[in-house]
Amino acid sequence: MRERFQEELDGVSSTLVEMAGLVKIAIENATTALLTADLTLAEKVIAEDLVIDQIQHDLDARTISLIAQQGPVATDLRTLVTSLRMSADLERMGDLAHHIAKSARMRYPSTAVPPELSLTIEEMSRVCVKIIEKVALVIKNRDTERALELERDDDEIDGLHRKIIQTLLDPNWKHGVETAIDMTLLGRYYERCADHAVSIARRVYFLVTGRYANENS
């Protein structure tokens, strides 16, 4: 009985890792669509967000039915409740990739990102993807060391976000208010995506250690 339950718990964890994998691909593709004005790729990200939503839906139903059938207490219950929260974070991260793809689609056949910000957006995406890869390992291996690393990676995202705002405020900014609005929102989407990954890492950290990771950031 216990063995069967452990298998179910492992299955929940694997599905969360699978969701993280899909979110990672979504962010990568949304960024490519954004920087190369690739409408087909943007549409693909938008359509595939429904897949992530459906996985979350099924996973949550499975998780709740496990709670109902097994009546877990203590660590098992906390693991399942934490899974519900992590799936919500991952679903939201998928939404943010979807928002980025929608921004690409809205500006097609132009690109939403002006040349002087392409590299910064590319870098934000790169750090965001690194964070998502790490968070998948944090979930998979309950790796608390790596969970702590994510706090620092998040500072990197915040620095890049500030760099975008500084570029927009530069007196030489020549792309007008519409592009500034796009860039403000795009910067925020990547930043929020990373925030959710950090939340997941903190949840795992707390689950494993019973202590809070750095809550200052």
Added chain:
Amino acid sequence: MRERFQEELDGVSSTLVEMAGLVKIAIENATTALLTADLTLAEKVIAEDLVIDQIQHDLDARTISLIAQQGPVATDLRTLVTSLRMSADLERMGDLAHHIAKSARMRYPSTAVPPELSLTIEEMSRVCVKIIEKVALVIKNRDTERALELERDDDEIDGLHRKIIQTLLDPNWKHGVETAIDMTLLGRYYERCADHAVSIARRVYFLVTGRYANENS
């Protein structure tokens, strides 16, 4: 035993209603701070967000311990899981009020909002507060009619958000990129706050009816 458990469930619901009340006050005060450059009030909203966070923390601990002790199934379990999700929505709504207050503080002693957008922000806040008041009643009375109303109220928020963007894109916009960035983010904070309220209403609707409210928006 059942009676005691029902009392506990009612207590969880009351605490959610209490959280909604605090979020409502936070949005009202943050908006006043924003429009009148009231630093003291902005600081108050920022400080009081910790109270909302603490209530969520305690409520979730209570909810999880109820699940552990009572081993609820079917509707009772779904009610408790939904409570965990609603408390997360309300906590996030508090964060968004906090963000609005921080924007007021950052621009002090100026106001972040230029005169031609004051009324629109006031209106966004008013609709947002109306939505939060309704969602408190939806939680309290499991009022599915009102839950459906919130979908329409949310359209009002989206319309106001579009109005802000249109104002920023008007060739006569004379407040520069920094104010445009502020207004883009402020518009998004109110919009997201309303989105979370709509999520709560949908959760209650599903809990009561077993069907989804309008998922198109």
